Amino acid sequence: MTANIQVARSGGRLWQGLTLQQKQVVWAWGFLAVPILFYGLIRFYPTVEAFVISTTNWNLMNSPSFVGLANFKRLMADPVFWQVFRNTFLYLIIGTPFSLVLAFTIAYHLDRVRFMHGFIRALYFLPFLTTATAMAWVWRWFYQPVPIGLINDVISSLGFSQQPFLRSTTQALPAVLAPAIWAGLGFQVVIFLAGLRAIPTTYYEAARIDGVSDFAILRKITLPLLKPTIIFLVVFSSIGFLRIFDQVYNMTSGDPGGPLNATKPLVLMIYQTAFSSFDMGYAAAQTVVLFLVLLCVSLLQLRLLRDR
DSSP states (O other): HHHHHHHHHHHHHHHSHHHHHHHHHHHHHHHHHHHHHHHHIIIIIHHHHHHTTTTTEEOSSSEEOOOHHHHHHHHTHHHHHHHHHHHHHHHHHHHHHHHHHHHHHHHHHHHOOOOHHHHHHHHHHHHHHOOOOOOOOHHHHTTTTTOOOHHHHHHHTOOOOOOOOOOOTTTTTHHHHHHHHHHHHHHHHHHHHHHHHHHHHHHHHHHTTTTHHHHHIIIIIIITTTTHHHHHHHHHHHOOOOOOOHHHHHHHTTSSSOGGGGSHHHHHHHHHHTTSSSSHHHHHHHHHHHHHHHHHHHHHHHHHHOOO
């Protein structure tokens, strides 16, 4: 009992001996401890566990057995993996710049609209709120042959031949990418609008007084001041396209991944390996590769955009 009282008194003296700034730091870390612990458990622990499982042979029916780097060697020799890896980067290098240019163009002109501005902005944002599964099935219906598919119906009425879209090895990936771009367009437009509204109008007024053209204002004032917004959207969109799954899985559900794996991304390959083949070690190795790709792409983009 006496020992407990002495410990309590020493702790009280220690707290009283702290400065106000030190007490604020202690309280800040005290409040942050729970969310940091929670984030560590749901983020860092699964990541470390994926690295561990990637070095094992495990099919959920028996105990994991250590195989070292055998799963990664198998991955490097798998032609399907390289096809899927190529598809994943096509989603990235086509989807990210196209969606950002389109979103900025819309936001730049929408920012000048005053009549029904809020309503138009809500229309652009609506696809972002729509369930990806439902949206994918609607687009899948659009791509169907006549008389079901709306797009082929319009093409046929104009005198052109029908297009296979999702049944083509060359058209399937752009056909899947289109609704993915459309789904994220509203979010990007809203973020660009927020960035445009944050630019002080005094810069534009001074430039117009000096007789600077609209294109020069765009190049010298708007784009440089939008740099933080552009960096955020580039990284956010790149991660989204590298992790694309919903559109591919639902639009090619009869043949997941499209004809000859023409649309299969790395996330879908991980899903099929883990939950169809139950090859958890091999799926974990693919997950590690995806994690490293996401990390490298994000760091590279941040470095390049920051240097500019």
